[in-house]
Amino acid sequence: MDRSRLFRRILLVMFAAVWIFLLLSLGSFSPVDWPSHAVWPYQAVHNWCGHAGAWVAYWSFLTLGQGVYPLLFFSGVCIGLWLAGNRVSDVLLRTVGTLLLAASFASAIHLIRPGTSGGLPEGSGGILGIGTVGFLRGHFNALVTSIILVCAFMVGLLLAADDLVVRAPALIGAGLSSLKSRTPTIKFNFTTMPRLPSLPRFVTRDSAMASPANGAKASTLRPAADEVEETSGPVLLTRPAITKKVDAPEEVLLTYPHDDPPATEAAHRNADDPAPSGAATIPPVSEQAVAPPERKAIIVKLPSTLKPRQVSPPPPPKDLGEYHLPPWDCLEDAEHGYAETQEQYVRDKAAVLEQTLTEFGVDASVVEIDTGPVITMYELSLAPGTKVSTISGLSNDIQRSLRAETVRIVAPIPGKSTVGIEVPNQEKEKVRLKELMQLAP
DSSP: OOHHHHHHHHHHHHHHHHHHHHHHHHHTOOTTSTTOSSSSSOOOOOOTTHHHHHHHHHHHHHHTGGGHHHHHHHHHHHHHHHHTTOOOOOHHHHHHHHHHHHHHHHHHHHHHOSOOTTSOTTOTTHHHHHHHHHHHHHHSOHHHHHHHHHHHHHHHHHHHOHHHHHHHHHHHHHHHHHHHHHSOOOOOOOOOOOOOOOOOOOBOHHHHHHOSTTSTTHHHHSOOTTTSOOOSSOBOOOOOOOOOOOOOOOOOOOOOTTOOOOOOSOOOOOTTSOOOSSOOOOOOHHHHSOOOOOOOOOEEEOOOOOOOSOSSOOOOOGGGTTOOOOOGGGSOOOOOSHHHHHHHHHHHHHHHHHHHHHHTTOOEEEEEEEEOSSEEEEEEEEOTTOOHHHHHHTHHHHHHHHTOSOOEEESSOTTSSSEEEEEEOSSOOOOOHHHHHHTOO
């Protein structure tokens, strides 16, 4: 590991230690600890980090108020990404967005709850939130001030974590779908309630006779004149159940004298046909299955080992006269053994790359690996129907899985039907001037 990378690791560990100190100090802040002027005389310090933590927590909440929480959260996310080997893009814009988040959040807290009994005497939100709300309320009313703070919070969130905001609806929808698919279905088996008997329907004879729907049935529903007395009141009409017995048809077997008897013998066989050579055998299922086509081996193009073509410097041009070029000994020799270690490394990374694409539903395989002293290109063969833009959209996920500083998608490679992914090598090979000069004709 070179000195610059070692220094960077040490610096990141120091940042992580400072972040943990701030987290413990702010998390255990007490408004009655020194140097707060809320009480006198001072009692024992309750902060987990002692007097230093109490001093940092007091001045943080006095100046920024509750805006320290967005700053602490996003700074922790950045430190975690750096420790994992990932790169945070657009650091300046993300810093501006985090500061805008802190200001809007502290102002919103002061607007909702200007002061609490257990807080600082100055009120909630700190100097930043109190000053921002005071400026806005001096020019706008409470409604417009709230709208401005909400818009500022959304803009700051987009600048600080645009990927999270854009992908949040898709992630929430995917999470709900996964939860719904994995949740077992509950079937409620309730006891069937007995059905109550229906009451008879009372209709008048005139309405039953005049109804168009019952016009065709009037003759059947109308009682005989000698059975029903002439009354003006309602009459209960009942329809007798009509049952009809249907006899099952009898089976009749028809036979004719000239019919042949039913065939009960074996199938027809010609006496001239040759006898079978042996009993037929059915192979097992494992032998019947067609073996899948074998996958072609990955072609790995390694940097060729340079062999010196000249044992001494080439003769000088005649224009130089008797001048002699310096010998090869003044130049350092090329490094050897790089190709042997690089081959296994790039094959392992190719397997990781294929696994990552499979997890995101992309059917692709590495067919060729072209390694160089600094950058290695992995050529991918996509399955039919796979869009090239799908690989370009997964550049950040590929960079995370390969733990690379950056990746470059060549979609597609000119003159080929494959897609290239250029990844910087973890160990760079030093190209010496001596081996370049020895390749000269």
